[in-house]
Amino acid sequence: MSSVAQQKKAVEQLRIECNMQRKPVSECVRDMVAYMEEHGSKDRLVLGFPNRKDNPYLEKSGCAIL
């Protein structure tokens, strides 16, 4: 591809990017916080397990009924 064609393509790409719709950061951040609050109750990495037994990866205690 010649350099003119390359440059044309780059300009096309920039035109597309210029014409996209944008939203203010404040609005985006508000939505992000809302998403976190909505899903936060299910996020075990944030809250941990309400009960230790709920963690399937916890080592079982030493005693077991045979």
Added chain:
Amino acid sequence: MATEELRVDCDIDSIDALSREAETLKARLEQERSQLNDVDLSEVAQRLDPLPPFIMKARRILKGHQGKVLCVGWSTDKRHVVSSSQDGKLLVWDAFTTNKEHAVTMPTTWVMACAYGPSGTVVACGGLDNKCTVYPLSLDEDPATKKKLVGTHTSYLSCCKFTNSDQQKVSTNSDQQVRVCCRRSVPTQDQQKVSTNSDQQVRVCCRRSVPTQGQQILTGSGDSTCCLWDVESGHMMQCFHGHSCDKSIMVWDMRSGSCVQVFDGHESDVNSVKFYPSGDAIATASDDATCRLFDRRADREVGCYKKESIIFGCNAVDLSLSGRLLFGGYNDYVVHIWDVLKGNRVAMLYSHENRVSCLGISPDGTPLCTGAGTTP
């Protein structure tokens, strides 16, 4: 002769004109982006409650690879893990029991990409063989006998992902996009082999899928392209060109194959990209020792996660289920965990004795799997 000179002149003119237009457009883009930057993420976060103390322990160690683990992936059953390594092996683990359920020896070393299929019955992988191969998992037969070649690149395979039709339910808007990001492999000891092959590789990750009749696989390669393949027929359905090794992150439309968004900001190569769970933002990890968050609707960087004491590059990134926590696997052998909103580091995980090369959070959001050195 005269006409030739004239044509050359004309070319130069139009190149000049085009570069001028490009400059104007870039300036306009910059201006529009900064106009909308009306608030800082950390300012908003100040009003929020701090996170509860972070408690996390290494619960299982999956030992078995003879070389550096290059990629890990969770199954949708939240129990199985696939991992691939420099030693040319692909292993499928039961994460509960730490048993190895399948082992595949690839005809190549440096298996740089692996992924579990959404059905949980197939795995895909590839590496320096330039190929993306799918192995069905069954307990009766050796997976290697049933292997299927899906796609071939002109350079090594750096990453592969199934397009996941289940995720369509999650996504609220209908645009289907692939996020791809470019990376130049650094000439470190580990990667010398890689960089002789090619110095560019593409990372792929799929967020929303096309309505899949058959299954499709996305692959990223060292030939700096990214392709969408049909698993059944092995046909290439879409190819995404355009990466030029430029520290940028590109968002692609999977249907048209065109680039819809480019994010710049990283000062060094970008190693890993992940969609924020809502699909509106992208988290990235880079060799410049930072992780960043780019918002797709605001079309700009909204968060940068760094600390002066962290000077090593970050290889892998993932987000917790709600997107509040960001996990980064770094070259200083540590997994640093960041609060996405407040921008501070909440915890560090020390369990590896080598660089953390890959990490992944299970689909149910609880366990985190990291890969490094010789133990994933």
